[in-house]
Amino acid sequence: MELLFALFLGLAIGSFLNVLIVRIPKGENIAFPPSHCPKCDNALKWWHNIPLLSWIFLQGKCAYCKSPISRLYPVVELLTGLVFMTLAMKLGVGVEWFVTGLIFSLLLALSIIDFKYYAVPDSLNFTALALALLMPIFTFGGDWMTDGVKDFSLYQDALLESFKNAAIMGSSFFLLGLAVKFLIKKDALGEADIIIAATMGALLGFPLVLIAIYVSALLAIVPALFARGHMVPFVPFLALGTWIVYIFSDTFLKWWNMLYA
Template structure:
């Protein structure tokens, strides 16, 4: 129980920092300076104004100085990130894999919110998610070494090479698909951000689960696309959600896959 509470609190803290990234990176602002402040009255916030989720509730969603409304996006991102860390801790335990996996999905959450808000995906966060997904075996190796529980080095090597291979296949597949669709409809259908996300999906899920994730993502995107009526629909949030659903229910999806193709 204490381990799960620890995971939740870590997630809430990470979620608080995600809000900084979500607000500042699309504007080209420094994520460290100036310190947190009210965007309306510009007063610097005290530390007790920045307690994840709790401060928003105690302040009743308003600035402590000017009483301007604080966006509900802030507590929502914090809560979602906290639950993300909690659910992954229940699945993986408090391991290096848990922490890096949670960071990758946290970055995907931030990218999804930014894509919804600005119809743009920052390369800095996108490549960070991809890098963590690819290099996760190295973090696991370091964790195992610190605990004195190292496995055969070939296991880490195989895991690392497999992630790079699966990421490359997915990224190239999306790149080729984008060129094909562009040829058919004479306009860009998949951007650079989608290609990088595809690489992250491949590294995190591997085959055949990444194919399941693409299918789930497409299903999730169908209804919004139908109602969009020609307006742009951000695809990154659906790729991220499809990846999350597939990862959490990976055992079930693998059982279904094996039943179909046994």
């Protein structure tokens, strides 16, 4: 039941992500005008806007002018639904689950935008970073709301930890970017990757964030080989690596401890 709720909430949030993905790179307002067909401009009715189902019922075509609707819409909705569902399996439905789901939703939107435009909007990127940095406030929320600020040092420690991890990862990526630029004379790591690395640091902590970077790099190798000189967007692989390591954190930590303990 809880998982079904998580899936449906994720589908709905995925529907909103589609709006962000289409409108933010064009500099359009995300709330106005309401959803319309980009071809014929007709406003969509609410039953044209049900995540996943509408796309299937309309057979991927606009209800008015029958022009094709991108397959990306249902795919983004489904992926967001699955993100919220897998997170619910790990965390249970609650504040931490919801905020973590929002962070991964933003990473998903950034990934799609990076695929399409080879650049990502700072607004979404910094929102994800801010949520990851402030996570301790949300996760300690339970006692905090019922008992008042009983043990403020706990929040302080956790907040300091997430800021520290973000700073370490952000500055490491910045330096790595400089080194790569010096060696191969190409901008391999952009500003966006630095912000995402900081988000990963705050969200995962050490050593998980290092494992996530490693997994992301492994995932990116194959497409980079096939691309032969074409640009391969790195953001989607960072996002995917982060999700894999977050979901299977227990397993990865066990391996890590076996190797280094």
